[in-house]
Amino acid sequence: MYLHIVATNGVPVYEQIARQIAFLIADETLPPGDMIPSVRQLARDLAINPNTVARAYRHLQDLQVVETLSGTGLQVTAQGPAICRQERAAWIRTRFRHVVVEARSSRLSEGEIRQIFEQILTAASAEERRP
Amino acid sequence: MYLHIVATNGVPVYEQIARQIAFLIADETLPPGDMIPSVRQLARDLAINPNTVARAYRHLQDLQVVETLSGTGLQVTAQGPAICRQERAAWIRTRFRHVVVEARSSRLSEGEIRQIFEQILTAASAEERRP
Amino acid sequence: MYLHIVATNGVPVYEQIARQIAFLIADETLPPGDMIPSVRQLARDLAINPNTVARAYRHLQDLQVVETLSGTGLQVTAQGPAICRQERAAWIRTRFRHVVVEARSSRLSEGEIRQIFEQILTAASAEERRP
C-alpha cells in the first residue's frame, strides 16, 4: 500500500489517506472483498499516529465503501467502487470549478487561463515521469 | 465598496477581503491615489469584526499596494496595480498547481485532466458571456 | 445445521451462533438428548474461527441448555427447551424496551411509535410470506 502523504500542504493527513484509498477502490486496485491495511500497519508504514489512520477509515465507513468484519479488519464493500468513482469525479470537478471561477473573476481571459493550466499540467507530468 | 464575504466556506475572512480588494486594484477599479474604506467603515458595512478588516489591510500594506496617508487613511500606491496583477497571477497559478497535483495523485491521466479542465473552462466562459 | 451469520452488522458472531442454536432448542428443532455439532465441524461449515464457535458453546453451557457428554460432545439437556424459551422471550422484550425508550426520548408520541411499529411489522410479515 503506497500512499503519498504530504504533511505540510494544509490538507489534513486523514483526508489525504481517505481520498487516496477511495481512489484505489474507485479503479478497483482494491476490489470489493479485499481487506484494506490494518490501522496499526498503515500507521507504522506512514509513521503517523494510528488515530489519524482510524479517522480516515471512519470516513470511508461513513461513505459505505468499507465495512468492518469485527475482529478481522475492514473490507471493501460491493458498492464501494461505484461510490468512490462518483466521489472522485465530483471531487476533482469541484476543485477545478473553484479555480476556474476565481481565475475568470480575476478578469483573466479564457486563453490566458488555458495557457497557465497547460504550463502547470505539463510541468507536473514531466516531474512525475522523472522525479 | 461591495465585497462578497462567505464566513462558512473555510477561506479566512481576512483573506477574502484582502484578495478582493487586491483584485480591484489589479484592474484599476481602485486606481493609484484612491483611498480604500476605513477599517471601521468596512467592518460596519460587512458586519464583521474590525480586527479582521485590520488584518486584511495589514496584509495589503505588507504587499506595498496601499500606504498610510498620515492620519487620513490608506491610499493605493503607484506601483499597486502592477504588484496586484502579479499577485493575482501567482495566486491563480498556485491554485492550479494544487488541483493538478491532486488530480495526478488520483491516478487521472494527463488527458483525462485536460478533458475535465476544458469542460469546466468552456462551461464557465459560456455562463459568463450570457449570465 | 444451517445458521445465518452476518459478520458485518456489529452483532458479535459468537452471539449470533449461541442465540440461533438456543432458538432451535427453544422450539425443539433440537430436542433434549440431541448432540449439537462439534466445534470443528460447525467452524468448518460456517467458515469461521473455531475459537468463536467454542465461545458460543461455552455460553450455552453456562445457560445449562447443553452439557458435555464426556469425550463425545455436547448434548441438549432436559431443561434446555424451557430455559431457551425463557431466554428468547427475555431477549426480544429487552430489545423492544430499548427501542421504545429511545423513540420516546426522541419526543415521538405513543401514537407515532405504534404507527411506525405496525408499518414495519406488517411489511416484515408480508415479506416473509413471499420471500
Next chain:
Amino acid sequence: MYLHIVATNGVPVYEQIARQIAFLIADETLPPGDMIPSVRQLARDLAINPNTVARAYRHLQDLQVVETLSGTGLQVTAQGPAICRQERAAWIRTRFRHVVVEARSSRLSEGEIRQIFEQILTAASAEERRP
C-alpha cells in the same frame, strides 16, 4: 443545554451527544442560525474530554446540520431541521426493523410480537406520565 449522557450503556458518548443535539434541532428547540454550545463549554458541562464533543460535532457537520463560522463556533444550518427530522425517523425505523426481524426469525408469530410490543409501549408511556 441539558443532555442526558449515560456512560455505561454501550452506546458511544459521542453518538449520544450527536443524536440528542440533532433531535433538538429536529424540533427546532435549536432553530437555524443558533449557535450550539462550544466544544470546550459542553465538555466542561458534561465533564468529558473535549475531543469526544468535537467528534460528535464533526458528525453533525458531516450531516450538514451545523456549519462552522470560523473563529466563532458552530451554527445550525437552514436545512438543519429538515435533515434532522429525516434522520430521526430513519433512525427509529431502522431500530424497529432490526428488532422485528429478529423476533420473526425467532419464530414468534405476528400476534405474539404485537402483544409484547403493546405491553412495553404502554408500560413505557405510563412510566413517563408519572416518573
Next chain:
DNA sequence: GTGGTCTAGACCACC
C-alpha cells in the same frame, strides 16, 4: 492480531 472509544494535552489559524 483486529477495530472502537475515550482521555490528555499540544499546536495551529481565525475572530
Next chain:
DNA sequence: GTGGTCTAGACCACG
C-alpha cells in the same frame, strides 16, 4: 475566545 488537527497512550470486545 473559537474549532481543527495530530500525537500518545489506555482500555475494551472480538476472532
